[in-house]
Amino acid sequence: MQVYDIHIDQQMKETTQHGSLDFPFAIYETQLNKNVLGFVNWHWHNELQFCYVVSGIIMLYINNEEIILKSGQGFFINKDVLHMIKPFEIPDSKYVCINVHPTLIYGSPGNVIEQRLIRPFIQSSTLTHCIFSPETASENQILLQFSKMNSLYTEGKYGHELDILISLLTVWKEIIMIQKQKLPIVRAISEMDETRIKALLLLIHNRYKDKLKLKDFSDEVHLCSSECCRLFKRHMGCTIFEYVIDYRIEKSIDSLVFSDLSISQIAYDCGFGSTSYYIENFRNKTGMTPLEYKKSLCSKK
Known part of the structure; x- marks a missing residue:
């Protein structure tokens, strides 16, 4: 589904409900020149966001950085993080965006998955975003899961929700394993x-x-x-x-x-x-x- 505009409140929070309360998951395709402004303006949301570039080149503005992403690359944006996306040189650049509320990943609040493997990362001031490139084996596996989720969601076959959840858990495990191996990232904004x-x-x-x-x-x-x-x-x-x-x-x-x-x-x-x-x-x-x-x-x- 093409996104033409996003709705935000006075505090820049996106107000779109992604998916439903019983399955808070949605996938959107954005061709930037079809957006009302030709780009996706500054906003933040309560959901985790996983994206990959389908065609062209985009510029991700986040955490006081300007990151150029080409077709085949992807990225993760943590909840509550301000960001903006613009096309870079190619106005009709296109990317797929996967929005998911953290509760879909961890299930019941207070369990060990939430307390040890989800909450510390989504509340971390150092983890604002991650960039994935197909040249790195572990990151390529994440990108393949992004594409798989898109296909599952589009086809909508019986049981696709379980398959999507499996992919989400796979992606999240890869992300936290990558982050644990890295030195803490200092946020560029105080x-x-x-x-x-x-x-x-x-x-x-x-x-x-x-x-x-x-x-x-x-x-x-x-x-x-x-x-x-x-x-x-x-x-x-x-x-x-x-x-x-x-x-x-x-x-x-x-x-x-x-x-x-x-x-x-x-x-x-x-x-x-x-x-x-x-x-x-x-x-x-x-x-x-x-x-x-x-x-x-x-x-x-």
């Missing part, structure tokens, strides 16, 4: 910086409709304006106001899809100073005007 980033994001999400000024952000985190800008750019990969525009566009899409408001009213409601400025930024991000985007959705219904 706890203080992460707290400040989350405060800035919350400010944007609560006040995106307002006419925001740089002083609003620097005051929020008790830094001078220049240091506030450097902090945000360093950890988010874009300027504060680039992020504000992206967020306003994402919020405007809800109004385009679910309301009959005029383009001018949507522009005003989402914090854009003028309709023309809104249209210009929308076109820059999506390749079409808001009205063209709305009509394209109607034609698909």
Whole structure:
């Protein structure tokens, strides 16, 4: 299933329910140029995420790193970790994403699997992500399991849930064995910086409709304006106001899809100073005007 957009709350948490309560597991295919912004914007989630690149090249932004991943490579993203994915040079780059809640792996809370083999890793501040390449034997086995899970999920045959669980357990064992052999990874973002980033994001999400000024952000985190800008750019990969525009566009899409408001009213409601400025930024991000985007959705219904 192609993902066109992800829904996040004011704290950047993805709100999509992946799978169901009785089987919290889902697989999505994302061709990045089909996403509304042409990339997957910053977010985090409670689920563990396993991905592999099907075609093209992608850039993973995570833990203050920019990681280039080519077709055949894969990666793991731990729960509660902010990340963003963009195409690298090839706009229609495609990857498969496997989302699973940890409870599917460990079952009953408090058991030895959870306490010794799951919880210490998913709560570790050093394990934000892993990268897998087919050239390394143990990592290639993980990538093969990713592909196997995708096939099992797509075919949906009787008993596929058990086969998926077996693959998940195999993958998780490989990951923790690899991690135990490695030296601790120091997070590139300090706890203080992460707290400040989350405060800035919350400010944007609560006040995106307002006419925001740089002083609003620097005051929020008790830094001078220049240091506030450097902090945000360093950890988010874009300027504060680039992020504000992206967020306003994402919020405007809800109004385009679910309301009959005029383009001018949507522009005003989402914090854009003028309709023309809104249209210009929308076109820059999506390749079409808001009205063209709305009509394209109607034609698909």
